[in-house]
Amino acid sequence: MIDGxxxxxxxxxxxxxxxxxxxxxxxxxxxxxxxxxxxxxxYPGVVKGWHYHKKQYDNMAVVKGMMKIVLYDSRENSPTRGEVNVFFAGEYNPVLLHIPPFVYHGFKCVSTEEAIVINTPTEVYNYGEPDEFRVHPHNNDIPYNWDREDG
Structure with missing residues (x-):
């Protein structure tokens, strides 16, 4: 598991x-x-990612449908640098994910209906200077492919 x-x-x-x-x-x-x-x-099949925060911790729970939530640790001094974690969260696996700053995260709806995520971050969203740093969901250096894995 990614440190933190x-x-x-x-x-x-x-x-x-x-x-x-x-x-x-x-x-x-x-x-x-x-x-x-x-x-x-x-919506089904849609990927929202990747992004990370510099100050904010996220606390995410999927309350309707199912999401594949993926985390990537790119932190220089982390003991889990380079690690990828995949979680299936939602109605069939009700969990809360606590995601520390500087850990990239994104999610994909894997249910046949729209999935709903509730997030309780530690910081108020600052519209003028958002603590949100994004990269493209598919064209990036993160070692993860969002395609469905059958097998």
Missing amino acids: VQVKKLRVIPDERGRLMEILRADDGMFKGFGQVYMTTA
């Missing part, structure tokens, strides 16, 4: 009225602070 990345298995509590799932709590060991909460989606 944490995975929290989320507990779904269903009853006859519906279900409840806690995602991130202030008493979780991975909680570093609160910036904002936002939702983003992807």
Whole structure:
């Protein structure tokens, strides 16, 4: 696992009225602070990536559909430099991914319906000077191919 990345298995509590799932709590060991909460989606087969942050930690949970979330560690002094992690997150695997600064990340919707991600980053989005640094999803130096792997 990439140094600093944490995975929290989320507990779904269903009853006859519906279900409840806690995602991130202030008493979780991975909680570093609160910036904002936002939702983003992807349509089936769409890749959103790659990007990283210099200050912000992301805390991502897929609450509808399924996503393949991929992380790449390009940090110079990291013991896991060059490592790629792949996570399948969503309705069939409810997890929270804690992603540290300088770790590239992206996701691809692998369900047959639009997938919804809830992110609770540690920083407020700064529209004038975003802490977001992007590279092309396919044409880059990251050793990962977004194609589906059958086998």
